[in-house]
Amino acid sequence: MTNEVMRIFSISIFIFILSLSGVQLYGQSDTLVFNSGNRIVGEIKKMEKGILEIDAAYGDENFKVKWLQIDYIHTTSKFLINIKNQIYEGQIATESDKTIRVFQADSTYIICALEDIVYLKQYKDGFSNRFSAAVEVGFNLTKAQDVRQFSFRSSVGYKTSKSTFSASYNILRASQSNTETVKRTDGLLNYSRILIKDWYGVASIYTLSNTEQKIDLRANSQLGIGNYLYATNRAYWGIVTGVNNNLERFTNSQSNRNTWEVFYGTELNLYDVEDFNLAFVFVGYSGLTEKGRFRADTTIDAKYDLPWNLFIRIGFSLNYDNQPAINASQTDYILRTGIGWEW
Incomplete structure (x- = not known):
């Protein structure tokens, strides 16, 4: 009797293990085949900046x-x-010669080339699947003249099928013997929504x-429209224009400025060089109520991705104003380096 019970128990355990394996295989049912002929079956997490991540049972990471090295893809996720x-919200499958069908059940949304897909992320209901964040710190110290510099950069984002919300906050503090401490702080709230085709609307507060330009506070409230001239999984390039209300308060003046401007800008992002990303942003402002005034903000960031979602970044920012505050500089620029983590 005891042997019979043990035999039944062993068979039950065996069936249970098989059922668990079946569940695991069912959950890992996205299939990739590469140009080399190699094949991976697993669970695709995301594709961004030309790199796809897939979780397979036979890998720790x-x-x-x-x-673009994928020859065939089929997903059930x-x-x-x-x-x-x-x-779009749905699944994808290779049709022929790297032509991709985007579908849900029996409905086909679009058929496109593999390289036309810019971004891919596993869809799950809930806040965390659409949320992203990054934080970066940097610190420099030299014995000569006791130079110390600290920088902090942070950003968060939330993305839906039509809209994107992003926010950032950055700090720079630099001190040196026998000189005034350099302080710089900037923040951004940005909302954009896809309108038609490659056009989108944007509203932001910057x-x-x-201390270099004697700016106690500059607040820009913008409303505009943009267009993506080029967007693939290798790079994107867009332009934007609109109106801006510029409210300014200076540390060396009792009077405030409140003016209207037209703004125009461009953003170029390159990310098809292994783990290296390069981003360039330029925004120019021409006075409407204050004739003859021109301002410009320029940012260049070079970022290299490390394991475990870490990264190192070198950034350069330049602010220009042809009509600055009294006794203030027309330009303010910073060059900073740091290490960060993103999610």
Whole structure:
């Protein structure tokens, strides 16, 4: 009797293990085949900046592969799919010769080339799947003249099928013997929404304070429209224009400025060089109520991705104003380096 019970128990355990394996295989049912003929079956997490991440049972960490090296793909997971800045919710499968079908059940949304897919992320209901964040710190210290510099950069984002919300906050503090402490702080709240095709609307609030230009507070409130001229999984390039209300308060003046401007800008982002990313942003402002005034903000960031979602970044920012505050400089620029983490 005891042997019979043990035999039944062993069979039950065996069936239970098989059922668990079946559940695992069912959950890992996205399939990739590469140009080399190699094949991976697992759970695709995301594809961004030309790199796809897939979780396979035979690896401790997610595999990362180049998107354009994929010869065949078929998913059963549901994704948020960005194709030239149009967002779809569904699955994808290779049709022929790297032609991709985006579908849900029996409905086909679009058929496109593999390289037209800009972004891919596993879709799950809930806040965390659409949320992103990054934080970065940097510190420099030299014995000569007791130079100390501290920088902090942070950003958060939330993305839906049509809208994107982002916010950032950055600090720079630099001190040196026998000189005034350099202070710079800037923040951004930005909301954009896809309108039609490659066009989108944007509303933002940008704040800045710095000691070099005697700016106690500059608050820009912008409303505009933008267009993506080029958007693939290798790079994107967009332009934007609109109106801006510029409210300023200076540390060396009792009077405030409240003016209207037209703004125009461009953003270029390159990310198809292994783990290296390069971003360039330029925004110019021409006075409407204050004729002859011109301002410009320029940012260049070079970022290299490390394991465990870490990264190192070198950034350069330049602010220019041809009509600054009294006894203030026309330009203020900073060069900073730091190490950060993103999620």
